[in-house]
Amino acid sequence: MMTGVMTEASIPEQTDQRLVIEELRKTYGTGAAAKVVLDGLNFDVRSGEFVCIVGPSGAGKTTLLKCLAGLLPPTSGASYLDGIQIDGPPEKLALVFQEYTRSLMPWLTVEKNVTLPLSNKGISKRERRTRAQEALEAVGLADVPSKYPWQLSGGMQQRVAIARALAYQPEVLMMDEPFASVDAQTRFELEDLTLRVREQFGITIVLVTHDIDEAVYLADRVVVLGSAPAQVREIIDVDVTSPRDQVKTKADPRFTELRSRVFELIRAR
Amino acid sequence: MRTARRSESSNTGTARRSESSNTGTARRSESSSMRRRLRSFAIEFWLPVLIVVLWWVGSARADLVFYPPLAEILGRFQDLWLFDRFFTDVIPSLRNMLVGYALSCLVGVGLGVVVAQVRIARHALEPLVHFLRSIPPVALVPIAILVLGFGPEMKMTIIAFSAVFATLIATLDGVRAADPVLAEVTRVYRVSGRDRLFKVILPAAAPQILSGLQVSLQIAFVVMITSEMLASTEGIGYLTILAQQTFAITDMWAGMLLLGILGYLFNLLFTLAERRVLHWHIGMRSQAKTH
Ligand SMILES: Nc1ncnc2c1ncn2[C@@H]1O[C@H](COP(=O)(O)OP(=O)(O)O)[C@@H](O)[C@H]1O
Numbered sequence: 357m358m359t360g361v362m363t364e365a366s367i368p369e370q371t372d373q374r375l376v377i378e379e380l381r382k383t384y385g386t387g388a389a390a391k392v393v394l395d396g397l398n399f400d401v402r403s404g405e406f407v408c409i410v411g412p413s414g415a416g417k418t419t420l421l422k423c424l425a426g427l428l429p430p431t432s433g434a435s436y437l438d439g440i441q442i443d444g445p446p447e448k449l450a451l452v453f454q455e456y457t458r459s460l461m462p463w464l465t466v467e468k469n470v471t472l473p474l475s476n477k478g479i480s481k482r483e484r485r486t487r488a489q490e491a492l493e494a495v496g497l498a499d500v501p502s503k504y505p506w507q508l509s510g511g512m513q514q515r516v517a518i519a520r521a522l523a524y525q526p527e528v529l530m531m532d533e534p535f536a537s538v539d540a541q542t543r544f545e546l547e548d549l550t551l552r553v554r555e556q557f558g559i560t561i562v563l564v565t566h567d568i569d570e571a572v573y574l575a576d577r578v579v580v581l582g583s584a585p586a587q588v589r590e591i592i593d594v595d596v597t598s599p600r601d602q603v604k605t606k607a608d609p610r611f612t613e614l615r616s617r618v619f620e621l622i623r624a625r
Numbered sequence: 626m627r628t629a630r631r632s633e634s635s636n637t638g639t640a641r642r643s644e645s646s647n648t649g650t651a652r653r654s655e656s657s658s659m660r661r662r663l664r665s666f667a668i669e670f671w672l673p674v675l676i677v678v679l680w681w682v683g684s685a686r687a688d689l690v691f692y693p694p695l696a697e698i699l700g701r702f703q704d705l706w707l708f709d710r711f712f713t714d715v716i717p718s719l720r721n722m723l724v725g726y727a728l729s730c731l732v733g734v735g736l737g738v739v740v741a742q743v744r745i746a747r748h749a750l751e752p753l754v755h756f757l758r759s760i761p762p763v764a765l766v767p768i769a770i771l772v773l774g775f776g777p778e779m780k781m782t783i784i785a786f787s788a789v790f791a792t793l794i795a796t797l798d799g800v801r802a803a804d805p806v807l808a809e810v811t812r813v814y815r816v817s818g819r820d821r822l823f824k825v826i827l828p829a830a831a832p833q834i835l836s837g838l839q840v841s842l843q844i845a846f847v848v849m850i851t852s853e854m855l856a857s858t859e860g861i862g863y864l865t866i867l868a869q870q871t872f873a874i875t876d877m878w879a880g881m882l883l884l885g886i887l888g889y890l891f892n893l894l895f896t897l898a899e900r901r902v903l904h905w906h907i908g909m910r911s912q913a914k915t916h
C-alpha cells in the first residue's frame with residue numbers, strides 16, 4: 357500500500373542501486389509454531405557488483421534468496437529490483453539453486469536443459485541454440501550438449517546449471533551455495549569461472565555461501581548474517597586487489613585480515 | 626501365468642540393459658553381444674517351447690472331448706481368424722478396446738494432472754475415485770446395457786470407465802511426488818505453461834504414469850473380453866463363449882489361443898514403447914547401480 361512512497365524514499369538520488377532490501381522479514385508457520393527466520397534485513401546491491409551473503413548453516417540464506425528471487429513472499433518489508441517491488445520472479449533475474457543436481461531435468465539433454473527457459477523469451481530456435489552453445493562454451497562444456505545430466509560429474513552438472521542461468525542472459529544472477537558439494541579443485545575452478553563470467557557478461561551477482569574464504573575471495577562486498585533469526589551483522593568492503601587469484605589473493609595480508617573479521621562477526625553472539 | 630512370464634522377461638531385460646551399457650564403453654566385439662542376446666532369448670523361450678511341444682504330443686493321441694489335438698486347434702485358428710472372422714469380429718473387438726483405452730488414457734492423465742495441482746480438488750476427489758475404482762467392472766454391465774444398449778458404445782464406455790482409475794491414481798501420485806525444486810526452476814525461469822506441462826510435469830511423473838497406463842491396458846483387455854462374453858453379438862469374446870455354449874470345443878480353444886496371443890502382444894508393444902519413453906529413467910537407474 358505504501359510501496360510507492362517507500363520506493364522513492366529508499367532511492368534518494370539517481371544511484372546505480374540494482375537491488376534494495378528493506379526491513380525484510382520472513383516467518384515460517386503461524387501461531388505457536390511460528391519461526392522467525394529473517395528478522396528485518398536491510399542492504400543493497402549496486403549495478404555490476406558482486407555481493408556475497410555469508411552466514412552459518414540454517415541462518416536463512418536460502419530463504420533470503422528465495423524472497424529476492426520472488427519465489428517466497430516476505431512476511432513484511434520488501435525488496436526492489438531497479439525500483440520495482442519484487443512480488444514474483446523478475447524477468448531480469450536468474451537463480452542457480454543449491455540443489456543443482458535436482459534442479460536439472462534428467463529427461464532433457466544438457467542442451468535442452470539450457471534452452472528450456474528460453475522458449476518463452478520470443479527468440480528463434482536458432483538463436484536459442486546459439487545462446488546455449490555460447491553459454492556452454494563459457495563454462496567449458498562445449499562438447500557435451502547431447503549428453504544427459506546424470507552422465508556428468510557433480511562439477512559438470514553445476515556448470516550446466518550455471519550455463520542455463522547464463523543463456524537466460526539475466527541482469528542479476530543469484531547463486532545459492534553453488535560450490536558447496538564439489539571437491540576443492542573443482543570448487544576453485546568454478547569460483548574463477550564465476551569471476552570470469554562477471555567480467556565477460558557484466559552482470560550483477562549475489563552469491564550465498566557458508567564458506568568465509570569463498571565469500572571474501574569472490575566479493576566486492578560481503579554481507580554477514582548472524583544465525584537465525586538472521587539480521588545483517590555488518591557489510592564489509594573487500595578492498596583486495598582485482599583480478600583475484602587463488603594463490604596470490606589468499607596470501608594477501610588484507611585478505612587474511614578480512615577473513616578473520618568475518619569469522620569473528622559470525623562467531624559473535 | 627502370463628504375469629509371471631512377463632515379470633521374468635522384464636527382469637532379464639533390465640539385467641541385459643545394464644550389462645550392455647557397461648560393456649558398451651569397453652567396446653566389446655559385436656559377435657559377443659549377439660551371442661549374449663541369443664543366449665538370453667534361449668533362456669526366455671525354452672519353457673514356452675517345451676510346453677507347446679508337450680501339448681502337441683500329448684493332445685495328438687488323447688481322445689478327450691474337452692482337449693482336442695493342438696494340430697486341430699491350430700487348423701481352426703487359421704480358418705476362423707485368418708481371415709474369415711477377422712474383419713467381422715477381431716477388428717470390432719480391437720476397435721472397442723483401443724477407443725476405450727485411449728479415452729481412459731486421455732481422461733486419466735488429463736484429470737490427474739489438473740487435480741494434482743489443486744489441493745482442494747485432490748482432497749475432494751480422492752475418496753470418490755477410490756470408491757468408484759473398487760466397483761468390479763462386470764457389475765457395471767447391467768446398467769451399461771440399460772443406458773447404452775448392446776452396441777459398441779456400451780463396450781467402449783465400460784472399458785474406458787474400468788480402465789481410467791489406474792491411470793488417474795498413478796498420475797495423481799506421480800505429479801504430486803515430483804521434486805518441488807523443479808516447480809521452483811520453472812517459476813524462476815518463467816517457463817511457459819505448455820513447456821511446464823510437456824517438458825517438466827509429465828516427464829517427471831512419467832515412470833508412475835506409465836505403470837498406471839500398463840495396468841489400465843490389462844484392465845481394458847479383460848473388460849473388452851468380459852463385456853463381449855456377457856452382452857454382445859460380435860467380437861472375439863462373443864465367438865469364444867458361443868463356441869463353448871454350442872460345444873464347438875475346438876473353436877473355443879482357438880478363441881482362447883487368439884486372446885492369449887493378443888494379450889501377450891499388447892504387453893510386448895507397451896513394454897517397447899515404455900522403454901523408448903523412459904530411456905532416460907532406465908539409463909539413470911543403471912548408472913546409479915554401477916556407481
Ligand atoms: N519451508 C519451510 N518451512 C519451515 N521452516 C523452514 C522452511 N524452510 C526453511 N526453514 C527453516 O528456516 C531456517 C533457515 O533455513 P534456510 O533458509 O534453508 O537456511 P540456510 O540456507 O542458511 O541454511 C532453518 O531453520 C530451516 O529449518
Ligand SMILES: [Mg+2]
Nearest residue numbers: 417418454533
Ligand atoms: Mg541453504
